[in-house]
Amino acid sequence: MIKEAMQQRYAVKQYSAQKLPEGKIQMLKDILRLSPSSVNSQPWQFVFVENQQEKEKFAAASMSSNESKIKNASCLIIFRSKTVDFFEEDMKNYLPEAAINYYKNSLKPLEKHEIQSWIDQQVYIALGVLLTSCAAENIDATPMEGIDNEAYDKLLNDTNYHTLVAATIGIADPEDSNRLSExxxxxxxxxxVIKSIK
Ligand SMILES: Cc1cc2nc3c(=O)[nH]c(=O)nc-3n(C[C@H](O)[C@H](O)[C@H](O)COP(=O)(O)O)c2cc1C
Known part of the structure; x- marks a missing residue:
């Protein structure tokens, strides 16, 4: 049951050396691609880093409290947003006319930073999808804003996107201090938190 899964999940602070099976990582790639977004805009890219040397470069570009999580987790997932300029150019390749018109009428008149904020909001939906999917599939995870977004952008070297947030996935250390029993x-x-209007 999803409610029990959400009660059981927690933000992992310490990963074990054990790695997730490749099939689980592939499943999360498939799921992230299915994330919903306004007018199906899909203004994102999800970078999966499993290579140990590469993970260590990102670990060094993260808050010190997140370094060991990134080094020991099976995979670091970096959530990246399209820049406004790239989104406007790229949307013509995959969005139907109605969606493009919605963008032109409702978003385009806004300030550029407001459009970027709309794009970023879509990408955060995908983070929620990831965390819920991990809970449902019993995959341990940590969402992470404690990263140096600009340093990540330099490492990734693709200016069509900017780094927004990250998450690690893996197998928690049974002695993790953040486990629910502790x-x-x-x-x-x-x-x-909940207001019901019936
Ligand atoms: C967007 C976001 C960013 C977060 N950034 C970090 C982080 O950088 N490092 C970390 O250890 N936990 C991070 N967390 C974990 C939160 O502290 C945690 O989800 C919250 O305290 C609730 O606890 P729970 O997830 O264990 O239920 C982040 C959570 C979210 C949703």
């Missing part, structure tokens, strides 16, 4: 899940009160 750090019970904390959430704000249901009455405050």
């Amino acid at each position: 750090t019970p899940k904390q959430r704000d009160k249901v009455e405050k």
Whole structure:
């Protein structure tokens, strides 16, 4: 059940040396591609880094508390957004006219930074899809904003996209200090978070 899966998942702070089977990583690639986005804009790229030497380069370009997670996890996934200029050029290749018209009428009149923010919001939806999928499939994961986005961009060397956020996936160390038995899940009160209008 998805509710139990969401109760059981947690942000992993320490990974074991054991690696995920390749099939699980492939499944997450397939799932991320299926993420929903406004007018099916899909303004993203997901970079999967499994190579140890490459992971270590990204680890060095991350907050020190995230370094060991990236080094030990099976895979680092980098969520990248299309730049506004590239999105406008590229959308003609895969979006139907109705979607392009929606963009021209509703988004294009906005300031460039507001359009970029709309693009970035679509990419964050994919992070939610990843974390929920990992919970459902019993894959341990850590979402990560504690990265140096510009340093990641330099390493990736593709200016059509910018780095937004990352996540590691792998197998948690059984002694991970953030496991639920040591750090019970904390959430704000249901009455405050959920408002029901019937
Ligand atoms: C967008 C985002 C960025 C996060 N960045 C980091 C991070 O850089 N390092 C880290 O250890 N945890 C990070 N977290 C994990 C959160 O601290 C964690 O999800 C939150 O405290 C709730 O705990 P839980 O996920 O274990 O239920 C991030 C979570 C999200 C959603």
